Amino acid sequence: MKIAVLSGKGGTGKTTVAASLASLLPDADYIDCDVEEPNGFLFLSPDLSLHDSVTVPVPEVDPALCTMYGACVRACQFNALAAVGSRIMVFPDLCHHCGACLIACKPGAICEIDQVIGQIDRSADGHFRQGVLRTGQPVGLPIIDRLIREADPDHLSILDAPPGSSCPVVHVLRSADYALLVTEPTPFGLHDLKMIVSLVRDLSLPAGVVINKSNGTDLIIDSFCRQENLPVLARIPFSRDIAVRYSRGYLPIDPDSPWRPLFNGLAERIRKETDR
Amino acid sequence: MKLAVTTLGKTRLDPVDQRFGRAEYILIFDENNVQLDCIEQGSLAPASGAGIAMAQKLIDAGIDVLITGHLGPNAWQVLSASDIRLYEAVEGTADDQLSAWHQDALSPISAAGQAHRGRS
Numbered sequence: 448m449k450i451a452v453l454s455g456k457g458g459t460g461k462t463t464v465a466a467s468l469a470s471l472l473p474d475a476d477y478i479d480c481d482v483e484e485p486n487g488f489l490f491l492s493p494d495l496s497l498h499d500s501v502t503v504p505v506p507e508v509d510p511a512l513c514t515m516y517g518a519c520v521r522a523c524q525f526n527a528l529a530a531v532g533s534r535i536m537v538f539p540d541l542c543h544h545c546g547a548c549l550i551a552c553k554p555g556a557i558c559e560i561d562q563v564i565g566q567i568d569r570s571a572d573g574h575f576r577q578g579v580l581r582t583g584q585p586v587g588l589p590i591i592d593r594l595i596r597e598a599d600p601d602h603l604s605i606l607d608a609p610p611g612s613s614c615p616v617v618h619v620l621r622s623a624d625y626a627l628l629v630t631e632p633t634p635f636g637l638h639d640l641k642m643i644v645s646l647v648r649d650l651s652l653p654a655g656v657v658i659n660k661s662n663g664t665d666l667i668i669d670s671f672c673r674q675e676n677l678p679v680l681a682r683i684p685f686s687r688d689i690a691v692r693y694s695r696g697y698l699p700i701d702p703d704s705p706w707r708p709l710f711n712g713l714a715e716r717i718r719k720e721t722d723r
Numbered sequence: 724m725k726l727a728v729t730t731l732g733k734t735r736l737d738p739v740d741q742r743f744g745r746a747e748y749i750l751i752f753d754e755n756n757v758q759l760d761c762i763e764q765g766s767l768a769p770a771s772g773a774g775i776a777m778a779q780k781l782i783d784a785g786i787d788v789l790i791t792g793h794l795g796p797n798a799w800q801v802l803s804a805s806d807i808r809l810y811e812a813v814e815g816t817a818d819d820q821l822s823a824w825h826q827d828a829l830s831p832i833s834a835a836g837q838a839h840r841g842r843s
Contacts (some may be wrong), residue, residue, distance in 0.1 A: 520779060526772025529779050531804045538797055541772045 448721060449604045449654040451623035455639025457610035459681065460659035463693060464713075466490045466605040467700045468627075469574075476602045478594055479577035480589040480619045481609040482565060493575035495568045501578070501590045503544045504559035512556035515649055522551035533643050537538045565590045573599070575628045588618055595622045610644045621645065625721050626654040627680075632665040640668070644675055650687075655720055657713065660685040678720065681713040724753040726824065727781055728817045729791040732754065733761045739820060741792025744774030751784065751797070756821050760784075774798030781807060790820045799835035813814040 452465040462479075466487050470476035479485040488495065506528070517530045527541035528548060539562055549557050565580040565587065566679070576597070578590035591609075595618070598604045606621040620626060626647045630640040640656070647654045656672055658665050661682035672679050682687070689699045689706060699706035729746035730737045735758060740746040745768045751760040762780065769776050777796065778801035781789060790810045794802060802809055810829035812820055823829050 526769055526776040526779075529775050529782075529801045531782060531801055532806070536801060536802075536804070538772065538775060538800075541775070541797075 448602075448625070449598060449606055449623045450625045450627055450717065450721065451606040451608050451619050452627045452629060453612075454610060454618060454636075455612050455621070455643040456636050456640075457631070459629045459636060460657075461610070461629050462487050462490070462607055463689075463699065464627065464629050464657055464659070464683075465605050466682040467698050467710045468714055468717070469605045470698060470700055471603070471710055472603055472609060472718075474574075474602065476574050476576070476599065476604045476688055477607065478598060479587045479607045480591050480594055480615070481607060482580040482590045482594075482615075483609065484652050485577040485579060485607075487607050488568075488575070489696050490581050490697075491575055493570035495575070495577075497569040497572050499567045499569075500563045501567060501593055502561035502563050503542075503589050504546070505539045505542045505544065505562045506537055506548050507560045508535060508537065509556045512554050514554055514556070517555075518551040518553065519548035519557060523546040540583075543586075544589075545564070567594060567597075588614060588715045590620045591615055595619065598622075603631035612639070612646050616643070617646065618648055620652065623652060625717070626652045627657060627717065628654055628677075629657045629659055630668055632658060632662055632668050633660075633661040634667070637667050637671060640671065644677070651721065655680040655717070657681045657683065659683045678716075680716040681709060681719070683709065724788070725756070725759065725786045726752045726786070726788040726790065726821065727784075727786045728752070728789075728812070728820050730752070730817050733763065735821075737818040738816055739792065739814075741812070743791045743794050744768065744777045746777070746791070749777070749784065750817050751779070752817075752821060756818075762768070772797065774802055778802045786843050788824065790824060793834075794832055794834040794842050795838045795840065797833075797838075801815035 452461050454461050469475045479487040520528045520530050524539050525543050527538045529536045564584045569576045578594045580587035609615045630636045655678045700710045728750050729740040730748045744752045749762040774797050778798045782805050790806050790812050809832040811832050
């Protein structure tokens with residue numbers, strides 16, 4: 448079972464909710480899929496002793512076999528290759544690793560070499576994993592795909608998704624069994640919630656909403672959820688205490704926290720929703 | 724001999740386009756200022772690698788001289804490895820570039836500019 452925690456809008460509290468749930472649900476795995484800026488480790492303090500490199504295949508041209516015919520350049524839809532003078536230039540950052548150049552090259556002058564784009568960090572007990580994209584690398588999707596592929600299907604996995612509703616989020620969502628949508632009662636929160644709901648509908652995923660920074664009434668979110676028939680599973684109050692805890696790297700479910708019952712209730716609601 | 728000038732319109736009286744990869748038009752002239760061709764690009768510029776693709780187009784067209792505004796790092800890498808001589812455009816029309824080139828008044832482009840500068 449994989450539960451994806453998403454929001455559309457950044458800064459609504461995905462990581463707070465995802466990390467809190469991963470702590471409260473027994474034997475849950477926490478997987479930080481926000482590979483451009485993973486931050487769940489700040490709150491869960493895992494040991495992160497294991498590291499694997501993530502590589503993508505990029506073309507390399509053997510000048511001894513290359514005839515400078517240029518079929519590879521014409522085959523590339525991303526302009527990652529150029530034929531200049533007597534050599535083929537490769538721009539690895541533009542490569543989408545599709546292998547078209549390899550197929551187009553009749554003399555077989557192109558082979559693929561592995562380029563490291565980032566890594567996956569794991570805790571020794573396997574309950575915490577995060578992807579980290581190298582600075583300067585443009586595309587983290589291969590890291591997200593591998594994080595999800597390596598998730599233990601017999602475990603409950605909490606997938607902390609990146610913000611937005613574009614490709615990285617789609618790659619997280621399409622493997623998920625349930626979508627937990629974290630939002631806030633602001634026009635921006637609602638706008639991005641709508642985008643993510645339309646994505647969830649396209650993928651026919653069951654979903655529930657958590658309203659963070661709740662003002663108690665949350666009218667704009669409530670009326671949208673009623674209209675969309677989306678259950679509101681919890682309201683986390685707009686609280687200075689939660690913000691102070693967050694700024695110190697503590698979750699609102701730490702043992703001394705008055706918010707623990709609220710999150711226990713959310714965990715219970717999710718268990719019921721996903722048992723259906 | 725072929726000279727290419729990036730422009731905002733399809734005639735020699737149109738102003739120069741400071742962008743290279745995402746230039747609206749490329750006008751091609753011979754050394755006697757006769758216009759040989761007009762490559763129209765406009766919104767057809769590719770989503771990624773526009774500078775590389777345009778550089779390849781000019782290499783394939785056998786261009787000898789390019790007069791443009793800014794070259795991004797990728798376009799610079801391709802063009803500086805080619806035989807095309809690169810000149811920084813002065814303010815004005817395509818015709819102004821040609822006369823400046825004939826008077827030897829254009830400065831060569833000797834380094835890459837900022838990436839994605841011409842992205843709209």
